[in-house]
Amino acid sequence: MFNHTTNAAVRAARPAHGANPQMLAEVAAGLSAPQKELSPKYFYDQRGSELFEEITRLPEYYPTRTERKLLQGWMPELISQLGTRTLIELGAGSAEKSRIILDAMRAAGTADLYIPIDVSATFLSLTAATLRREYPGLTVEPAVADISEELNLPRRFPHPALFAFLGSTIGNFYPPAAIRLLGRVRAAMSPSDRFLMGVDLRKDVARIEAAYNDSAGVTAEFNRNMLRVLNHELGANFDPLFFEHRAFYEPVAHRIEMHLVSTRAQVVTIPGLGEISLAKGESIRTEISAKYDRASVSELFDAAGFRIEAWPTDPNTPFGLVIGAPV
Ligand code: SAH
Numbered sequence: 003m004f005n006h007t008t009n010a011a012v013r014a015a016r017p018a019h020g021a022n023p024q025m026l027a028e029v030a031a032g033l034s035a036p037q038k039e040l041s042p043k044y045f046y047d048q049r050g051s052e053l054f055e056e057i058t059r060l061p062e063y064y065p066t067r068t069e070r071k072l073l074q075g076w077m078p079e080l081i082s083q084l085g086t087r088t089l090i091e092l093g094a095g096s097a098e099k100s101r102i103i104l105d106a107m108r109a110a111g112t113a114d115l116y117i118p119i120d121v122s123a124t125f126l127s128l129t130a131a132t133l134r135r136e137y138p139g140l141t142v143e144p145a146v147a148d149i150s151e152e153l154n155l156p157r158r159f160p161h162p163a164l165f166a167f168l169g170s171t172i173g174n175f176y177p178p179a180a181i182r183l184l185g186r187v188r189a190a191m192s193p194s195d196r197f198l199m200g201v202d203l204r205k206d207v208a209r210i211e212a213a214y215n216d217s218a219g220v221t222a223e224f225n226r227n228m229l230r231v232l233n234h235e236l237g238a239n240f241d242p243l244f245f246e247h248r249a250f251y252e253p254v255a256h257r258i259e260m261h262l263v264s265t266r267a268q269v270v271t272i273p274g275l276g277e278i279s280l281a282k283g284e285s286i287r288t289e290i291s292a293k294y295d296r297a298s299v300s301e302l303f304d305a306a307g308f309r310i311e312a313w314p315t316d317p318n319t320p321f322g323l324v325i326g327a328p329v
């Protein structure tokens with residue numbers, strides 16, 4: 003995602019002691035771009051994962067409850083038809099909705115293995131421990147991985163497997179990265195496996211924007227949490243108080259953009275990277291959240307080697323579950 007050249011806003015300094023060099027390089031590239039940018043994967047330390055869970059319960063944030071309803075309606079039949087033995091989930095988080103799929107696997111008598119994949123290591127191990135207690139007899143093998151780089155799957159797992167990517171997290175990846183990511187899923191699949199993806203669909207802009215500008219300010223806290231992650235991981239000295247949350251719909255690319263806007267001219271130091279200058283009003287883009295329609299999902303699936311097998315949607319709140327088969 004980040005391949006920008008370094009500009010004067012980032013001056014070289016000593017390497018940070020103990021900092022993750024890959025993170026440092028990505029942050030350096032992102033903060034050197036004309037539009038400063040950080041990857042949304044940096045939202046998710048323990049606190050960020052908890053804040054996301056809080057977001058899913060907000061009245062304005064419709065995607066989680068809409069997707070849950072669709073899963074409840076469709077999974078029992080789909081899973082019993084497929085005979086799914088392994089559930090592999092990308093960006094599993096708390097796996098709250100995954101339980102609907104696991105319940106369907108259990109009811110069908112085929113629940114062998116669950117592989118939740120996530121970049122948020124501590125949160126993932128808590129999720130795995132809870133699920134082991136809730137589903138005795140199910141093997142739970144969590145995998146810590148940055149899915150923009152790799153899936154970190156075991157070489158063998160029982161088939162048929164269902165690869166699930168819920169919550170419309172696909173929308174947080176720019177199109178080329180999204181295609182590469184789905185291509186990686188496709189490459190790991192056998193012919194009897196299926197891919198299940200949740201996608202938020204294009205709809206009334208005011209409704210979408212409200213979901214990212216909740217009145218309780220939880221999304222703003224979630225956004226600012228990225229600065230705390232950078233402070234903790236890289237020893238940076240961002241002061242979250244001097245950044246404002248901004249989220250708006252960008253109609254040409256059909257996506258929400260989240261930014262952190264500097265409320266004053268300031269200089270932030272990141273050890274190993276140097277000083278970052280931010281003008282008053284200058285922003286760091288922290289997330290995109292693309293909204294889809296059938297044509298844009300088809301394009302993505304074609305590029306990654308899937309055909310759409312089913313496409314259940316919610317009549318009241320446009321959100322889709324796409325079931326893809328490998329071609
Ligand atoms: N699937 C859950 C959680 C969605 S939140 C749901 O639908 O509610 C997005 C999840 O993806 C978080 O748990 C976050 O830690 C994880 N995530 C974000 N970027 C990631 C990346 N690059 N690699 C792996 N996991 C990632």
Ligand code: AVI
Binds near residue numbers: 169171173
């Ligand atoms: C995880 N992801 C799909 C969420 C979204 O809606 O794009 C993250 C989020 N950002 C702000 N609110 C929720």
